[in-house]
Amino acid sequence: MSSGATTTGVTRAEYCVVACAEAWRHAGEVLASPMGTVPAIGARLAKLTFAPDLLLTDGEALLIGDVPALGARAQVVEGWLPYRQHLALVATGRRHVMMGAGQIDRHGNQNISCIGDWARPARQLLGVRGAPVNTLNNPTSYWVPKHSPRVFVEQVDMVCGVGYDRAAEAGPSATRFHHVPEVISNLGVFDFATPDHSMRLRSRHPGVTVEQILEATGFALAVPDDVPCTREPTAEELRLVREVIDPNGARDREVPA
Amino acid sequence: MSDKTMTAEHVVGRLRTGMTLGIGGWGSRRKPMALVRALLRSDITDLTVVSYGGPDVGLLAAAGRIRRLVAPFATLDSIPLEPHFTAARQRGAFDLVELDEAMFMWGLTAAAQRLPFLPVRAGLGSDVMKVNAHLRTVTSPYEDAEELVAAPALRLDAALVHLNRADPQGNAQYLGPDPYFDDLFCQAAAASYVSCERIVDTADLLKEAGPQTLLVKRAFVNGVVQTPNGAHFTSCVPDHDRDESFQQAYARAARDPQAWQRFTERFLSGDEEAYQAAVKAFHEEQQA
Numbered sequence: 001m002s003s004g005a006t007t008t009g010v011t012r013a014e015y016c017v018v019a020c021a022e023a024w025r026h027a028g029e030v031l032a033s034p035m036g037t038v039p040a041i042g043a044r045l046a047k048l049t050f051a052p053d054l055l056l057t058d059g060e061a062l063l064i065g066d067v068p069a070l071g072a073r074a075q076v077v078e079g080w081l082p083y084r085q086h087l088a089l090v091a092t093g094r095r096h097v098m099m100g101a102g103q104i105d106r107h108g109n110q111n112i113s114c115i116g117d118w119a120r121p122a123r124q125l126l127g128v129r130g131a132p133v134n135t136l137n138n139p140t141s142y143w144v145p146k147h148s149p150r151v152f153v154e155q156v157d158m159v160c161g162v163g164y165d166r167a168a169e170a171g172p173s174a175t176r177f178h179h180v181p182e183v184i185s186n187l188g189v190f191d192f193a194t195p196d197h198s199m200r201l202r203s204r205h206p207g208v209t210v211e212q213i214l215e216a217t218g219f220a221l222a223v224p225d226d227v228p229c230t231r232e233p234t235a236e237e238l239r240l241v242r243e244v245i246d247p248n249g250a251r252d253r254e255v256p257a
Numbered sequence: 258m259s260d261k262t263m264t265a266e267h268v269v270g271r272l273r274t275g276m277t278l279g280i281g282g283w284g285s286r287r288k289p290m291a292l293v294r295a296l297l298r299s300d301i302t303d304l305t306v307v308s309y310g311g312p313d314v315g316l317l318a319a320a321g322r323i324r325r326l327v328a329p330f331a332t333l334d335s336i337p338l339e340p341h342f343t344a345a346r347q348r349g350a351f352d353l354v355e356l357d358e359a360m361f362m363w364g365l366t367a368a369a370q371r372l373p374f375l376p377v378r379a380g381l382g383s384d385v386m387k388v389n390a391h392l393r394t395v396t397s398p399y400e401d402a403e404e405l406v407a408a409p410a411l412r413l414d415a416a417l418v419h420l421n422r423a424d425p426q427g428n429a430q431y432l433g434p435d436p437y438f439d440d441l442f443c444q445a446a447a448a449s450y451v452s453c454e455r456i457v458d459t460a461d462l463l464k465e466a467g468p469q470t471l472l473v474k475r476a477f478v479n480g481v482v483q484t485p486n487g488a489h490f491t492s493c494v495p496d497h498d499r500d501e502s503f504q505q506a507y508a509r510a511a512r513d514p515q516a517w518q519r520f521t522e523r524f525l526s527g528d529e530e531a532y533q534a535a536v537k538a539f540h541e542e543q544q545a
Contacts, residue, residue, distance in 0.1 A: 060434055060435065061434035061435040062434060080434075082434065082435040082436055082437070083283060083435060083437060083438070084362060084436070084437075084438060087358055087359040087362050088359075090359060091359070091377075091378065113355065113384075114346065118355075118384070118388050119349070120346075120347070120348075120349040121346055121347060122347070123343075123347070124338075124342065124343035124344075124346035124347055125338065125343075126330050126331075126332060126337060126338065127310070127328060127329055127330035127331060127355055128329055128330070128355055128356070128357055128358075128383070128385055129329055129330045129357075129358055130329070130357060130358040130359060130379075131357070131383070132357035132359075132360070132379045132380050132381075132382075132383040132385050133357050133358065133359035133360070133377070133378070133379035133380075135382075135383075136378045136379055136380075136381055136382065137378060137379070158384045158388070159382070159383050159384040159387075160383060160384070160385075161383075162381070162382035162383050166382040166383070167381075167382045169382065170381040170382035171381070171404060172403070173378060173381055173403045173404050173405055174378075174381040174382040176378075176403075177378075178382075
């Protein structure tokens with residue numbers, strides 16, 4: 001088996017896939033927009049199991065009616081979603097996106113634009129892309145494949161995705177539809193279910209300790225007394241991930257065992 | 258009806274230093290690369306470029322032609338970071354107006370509708386408002402009294418777009434899955450130039466696809482250029498896919514000044530015909 005796992009041993013990447021899938025469990029009939037390999041597998045797993053009403057795209061302009069393997073072409077097209085419609089759909093709110101993050105802080109502010117001083121960055125990244133429109137209009141979760149203090153920072157260098165403190169400062173138009181449900185990393189699952197909406201450890205992936213997570217996080221993380229483990233995938237979920245959605249093990253390249 | 262066919266050189270002859278230039282496509286998809294290459298052969302500079310950025314931005318930045326860039330990103334899609342764009346930003350080579358993707362779309366729409374702005378939620382609370390001191394908010398006059406961002410109109414002096422087909426009058430057609438925003442770019446511009454894979458008779462426009470593919474109307478087009486493989490190395494499906502191996506060679510060269518000089522000498526020192534011939538030779542070498 002290409003996934004590097006035994007038939008029973010669940011890999012870290014597979015816990016991450018299941019954690020990402022869970023983000024869409026109660027999303028309903030909305031567009032799932034996963035960015036990154038593990039979120040893409042997670043969205044497809046959710047659609048094939050507990051969230052069958054999700055809409056998925058081919059990564060370009062088509063809404064697909066079937067759930068092909070990663071990298072394979074869909075056989076069924078159920079709709080058309082070119083970029084201009086995609087950007088307009090965001091404002092309707094009927095979407096849950098999972099973006100990446102070059103940096104993320106304890107209130108959920110995210111940066112994919114640049115590292116250092118914006119006027120002359122030490123390292124230019126993508127640019128803000130659609131992070132501002134996403135975060136103010138539809139649920140926006142994040143996926144971080146390599147959890148480190150360089151990503152989980154006290155303050156991001158450029159606020160692209162808006163966090164809870166910045167949305168509150170900006171007023172009711174900013175908070176009206178703002179929601180950052182989850183942050184998922186290779187180490188655990190995080191949310192903002194604290195009185196001041198600061199980041200909280202919700203679960204750790206099996207094999208990861210709370211100490212490891214604290215060391216890899218550059219700010220004071222809220223940690224409950226009892227931190228559960230991320231749930232085990234079911235046998236059927238493992239089969240779907242390993243045999244149907246990601247038979248070539250792309251997940252292991254994003255999250256090494 | 259007027260025949261608007263011209264060469265890429267004629268198009269560039271109508272552009273001026275200091276202009277605000279909109280470039281169609283998206284990232285590394287259906288960019289008017291032959292027109293950009295013609296621009297590189299001219300001495301036009303000091304441009305304000307308005308683009309969902311890809312290698313169009315990269316090439317113009319590498320040649321030092323951009324004074325100000327208005328963009329939500331620059332990417333090569335299959336290669337996330339545009340290396341000339343990142344290098345130019347890191348050396349402070351141009352001013353940046355960094356907008357959200359949707360804010361950019363509504364800014365183009367406002368310009369096309371001859372409105373000063375359109376209200377958007379995007380931007381509130383983000384540093385887009387901080388790094389663009391010119392951005393303002395607007396308050397709803399209705400009971401909700403919501404305060405929203407007034408996305409300013411992105412008016413253009415000229416637009417360059419590339420489509421699959423066009424007739425000599427400037428009716429232009431896309432045949433791939435996504436129109437991107439090329440009609441908006443043309444409507445937002447004082448003058449627009451369409452390059453295409455093939456110029457066809459008006460009567461033949463609907464032979465390949467239905468009327469909804471007729472994206473750009475001739476009233477918004479000032480010049481039509483036939484440039485086969487003219488979006489190369491970006492994608493222009495169904496006529497041609499992105500040239501991934503060439504894009505990789507471009508990105509590798511862009512990361513090293515000496516390699517970039519060699520790349521420029523080999524591919525960007527002659528006319529469009531020489532470029533296409535050099536690309537062909539590149540692929541023959543790859544296969545050997």
